Amino acid sequence: xxxxxxxxxxxxxxxxxxxxxxxxxxxxxxxxxxxxxxxxxxxxxxxxxxxxxxxxxxxxxxxxxxxxxxxxxxxxxxxxxxxxxxxxxxxxxxxxxxxxxxxxxxxxxxxxxxxxxxxxxxxxxxxxxxxxxxxxxxxxxxxxxxxxxxxxxxxxxxxxxxxxxxxxxxxxxxxxxxxxxxxxxxxxxxxxxxxxxxxxxxxxxxxxxxxxxxxxxxxxxxxxxxxxxxxxxxxxxxxxxxxxxxxxxxxxxxxxxxxxxxxxxxxxxxxxxxxxxxxxxxxxxxxxxxx
Amino acid sequence: xxxxxxxxxxxxxxxxxxxxxxxxxxxxxxxxxxxxxxxxxxxxxxxxxxxxxxxxxxxxxxxxxxxxxxxxxxxxxxxxxxxxxxxxxxxxxxxxxxxxxxxxxxxxxxxxxxxxxxxxxxxxxxxxxxxxxxxxxxxxxxxxxxxxxxxxxxxxxxxxxxxxxxxxxxxxxxxxxxxxxxxxxxxxxxxxxxxxxxxxxxxxxxxxxxxxxxxxxxxxxxxxxxxxxxxxxxxxxxxxxxxxxxxxxxxxxxxxxxxxxxxxxxxxxxxxxxxxxxxxxxxxxxxxxxxxxxxxxxxxxxxxx
Numbered sequence: 377x378x379x380x381x382x383x384x385x386x387x388x389x390x391x392x393x394x395x396x397x398x399x400x401x402x403x404x405x406x407x408x409x410x411x412x413x414x415x416x417x418x419x420x421x422x423x424x425x426x427x428x429x430x431x432x433x434x435x436x437x438x439x440x441x442x443x444x445x446x447x448x449x450x451x452x453x454x455x456x457x458x459x460x461x462x463x464x465x466x467x468x469x470x471x472x473x474x475x476x477x478x479x480x481x482x483x484x485x486x487x488x489x490x491x492x493x494x495x496x497x498x499x500x501x502x503x504x505x506x507x508x509x510x511x512x513x514x515x516x517x518x519x520x521x522x523x524x525x526x527x528x529x530x531x532x533x534x535x536x537x538x539x540x541x542x543x544x545x546x547x548x549x550x551x552x553x554x555x556x557x558x559x560x561x562x563x564x565x566x567x568x569x570x571x572x573x574x575x576x577x578x579x580x581x582x583x584x585x586x587x588x589x590x591x592x593x594x595x596x597x598x599x600x601x602x603x604x605x606x607x608x609x610x611x612x613x614x615x616x617x618x619x620x621x622x623x624x625x626x627x628x629x630x631x632x633x634x635x636x637x638x639x640x641x642x643x644x645x646x647x648x649x650x651x652x653x654x655x656x657x658x659x660x661x662x663x664x665x666x667x
Numbered sequence: 668x669x670x671x672x673x674x675x676x677x678x679x680x681x682x683x684x685x686x687x688x689x690x691x692x693x694x695x696x697x698x699x700x701x702x703x704x705x706x707x708x709x710x711x712x713x714x715x716x717x718x719x720x721x722x723x724x725x726x727x728x729x730x731x732x733x734x735x736x737x738x739x740x741x742x743x744x745x746x747x748x749x750x751x752x753x754x755x756x757x758x759x760x761x762x763x764x765x766x767x768x769x770x771x772x773x774x775x776x777x778x779x780x781x782x783x784x785x786x787x788x789x790x791x792x793x794x795x796x797x798x799x800x801x802x803x804x805x806x807x808x809x810x811x812x813x814x815x816x817x818x819x820x821x822x823x824x825x826x827x828x829x830x831x832x833x834x835x836x837x838x839x840x841x842x843x844x845x846x847x848x849x850x851x852x853x854x855x856x857x858x859x860x861x862x863x864x865x866x867x868x869x870x871x872x873x874x875x876x877x878x879x880x881x882x883x884x885x886x887x888x889x890x891x892x893x894x895x896x897x898x899x900x901x902x903x904x905x906x907x908x909x910x911x912x913x914x915x916x917x918x919x920x921x922x923x924x925x926x927x928x929x930x931x932x933x934x935x936x937x938x939x940x941x942x943x944x945x946x947x948x949x950x951x952x953x954x955x956x957x958x959x960x961x962x963x964x965x966x967x968x969x970x971x972x
Contacts, residue, residue, distance in 0.1 A: 461729075461730050461731060462730065508756070509757050516729075516753075516757070517752070517753070517756045517757050519752065520748060520749075520752040522718075523718075523722050523749055523752060523753050525722070526718065526719040526720075526721070526722020526723050526725070526726070526749075526753075527722045527723075527725050527726045527729070527753060528726060529719075529722070529723050529726060530722065530723040530724060530725055530726020530727045530728075530729070530730070530734075531726040531727075531729060531730055532726070533711075533723070533726070533727070534726065534727050534730035534732055535730070537708070538730075556718070557716075557718040557719055557722065557749070560713075560714070560716035560718055560719035561716075561719045561722065561723075563714070563716075564713055564714065564716065564719050564723065567714070
């Protein structure tokens, strides 16, 4: 797709979305039309993530499929590409291994063409195994777990210091919260009351080696965040309306908010759904796509 | 050295209102606290959490501010992976001012003494490494370091700072080394406090009929290839001296240049293990073979053998 066409597509897509800075309490309830648009984007992105396995046998498709609705909602409804650093919203994918989901949605939103998705894994591709800031639409280079929240806190504190209106969203995995740095940052955010920052943790109950219950249970996660001083909201992480409602509540909160979004690893891709498997062979993927 | 740093930062703070000072609860020990008293709104103590410190600074740099991390060198190493994956991968404008490096924290012993940082920092893509020789070098270099773009590791000690560059005049430039004393038979190349001993050794050697040059390397990365090559050609022998492990440190950095430009014999003087507690910094330099006497012996060895 040519650049001009991409830009036109983006103007069309975002015509209803304001690029103006967000005011506190200005969040309008999500409309049926918006839910439908985001769900359609999510549906196509989900298919494309499954298809990306045909081209790259190293992507973390299972983790990416857990993130689709959260990222689609954030990028469609809460992204504003305002030119002023302090008035734009920042979306940080701290669980960088879900990059294919981010890429598929960014392609839907015309940050780059869909053809780029099929080049993933080749040495000359723009898209990398984990997010890099040289990729259009990526706000932080990630890949090593636990580093997104500190970075987001630095942005959120700078925005406050410079009286900006920008918001910061950090998407993490439940397994990722094993990292010590997450807790260094979590207590720091509360200390500075960075209520312009929202964390979304996808609670899919699976980390790299298996079930979180068997490795390091996450059942008390909400209580821990609450005890530290966070506002805790739970929602279904595959339900666009619920995600959106949770984020709107977070934006109005006086405290920093963490949203525990219940998700399913490999959601919508039956051969790996709710397992620790990240992908299947191209043959199986192809059969699933054709069916 | 930390006194010169604390006062230097105040001047920087007055001149640049986008400079932020960040520390992980060592504000008093590093003298970053002077800045806190003058500019409390631009001073951030994140608590005892170095990984978060580095990430937080990275977010600030992304927003166009100039974050300077001021922390014990040892505990910045705890966040080495964050420095690599967050700061260097995005080539962010974060400056790391590492205090208490080398043997300078003599009393705290091996847990606090930093003898590995030069190797670990200079290997990182986009990272630069600068080591001022003394407090005069801090005054010369701090502003240029702070206003340069991109990641930079600035290595200083604690208190002991014998005068090395007090009586000479030069403009500091990142990537430029400085000749402290000229000579023909061998060249001492080093950085930081051990240069004091190298200068004294050069004076003693003169009495023995050996003419030794002393080079203040200052910028380990980028490194002054031209000056190193010039002195390899001129003196034919090099002794590197560093308050750091010889594996991957200043000796290695100099050798990387010499081997490709003009191979000559290099003797590397440094450490190869952990430090230990002592009454003062001086005692440790003597104990670990970074003294004037040890350097004179090394020079005799390389010249006469």
